[in-house]
Structure formats: C-alpha cells, structure tokens
Amino acid sequence: MSMIFCRGCGKQIHETAESCPQCGAPQVGFLTQKTTYHWSSIAALISGIVVFLMAMTEPNGKWDRDAVLGGMILGSIPIAFSLYSFSISENKSRWMAITGITLGIIVVLASIGSK
Numbered sequence: 629m630s631m632i633f634c635r636g637c638g639k640q641i642h643e644t645a646e647s648c649p650q651c652g653a654p655q656v657g658f659l660t661q662k663t664t665y666h667w668s669s670i671a672a673l674i675s676g677i678v679v680f681l682m683a684m685t686e687p688n689g690k691w692d693r694d695a696v697l698g699g700m701i702l703g704s705i706p707i708a709f710s711l712y713s714f715s716i717s718e719n720k721s722r723w724m725a726i727t728g729i730t731l732g733i734i735v736v737l738a739s740i741g742s743k
C-alpha cells in the first residue's frame with residue numbers, strides 16, 4: 629500500500645487509482661506508461677544475439693561437421709522463440725522477435741553454406 633500525490637489537486641491517493649477520488653483528475657503516471665515485453669520476444673532477441681555471436685566467433689571461420697550441426701540447432705532456438713512470439717500476436721515487442729528470427733536464420737544459413 630503506497631500513496632502518490634494527485635496531479636490535479638495534490639492530495640494523497642492510492643497509487644493504483646486510475647483517477648483521483650477527490651477531483652477526478654486522471655492519473656496517467658509511470659504505472660501505465662511502463663512497457664512490458666513478453667518473455668518469448670526477449671528470449672528470441674537474447675538467444676538470437678548469443679547464437680549469432682557464437683557462430684561469428686567460430687575459430688578461423690572454419691566449421692567442422694559438429695559446428696554445422698550445432699549452428700543449425702542453435703539457430704533454430706531464436707527462430708522457435710520468434711515464431712511463438714508471432715503466434716501470440718505480441719505487437720509491442722515485435723521488433724525483438726524479428727531481430728531474433730533474422731539472426732537465427734543467418735546462423736542456420738551460414739551453417740548450411742559452410743558445408
């Protein structure tokens with residue numbers, strides 16, 4: 629239970645109040661402005677970056693058979709997270725899923741292309 633001050637009249641009101649009970653001023657503070665991202669979008673972005681960096685730091689750019697298989701498996705992780713994120717129509721963090729799936733596809737294609 630924490631209190632904030634009304635933007636309209638300055639009286640103390642509860643922080644979850646959508647409008648002031650005293651003067652009726654709407655309270656559009658940080659609580660409603662906070663952006664929330666779905667975990668699948670964040671997972672897609674982070675796993676995409678990690679997998680991409682792992683693929684790019686492959687020693688001497690040489691891929692042996694295990695690395696090719698590993699790249700394909702690792703690359704499919706961000707793709708899977710992204711597809712899940714798209715399937716639940718998470719618009720706010722779509723750019724994360726798009727970035728994740730792009731990096732995942734690059735890694736998979738690089739793995740296949742290095743054969």
Ligand SMILES: [Zn+2]
Nearest residue numbers: 634637648651
């Ligand atoms: Zn007020």
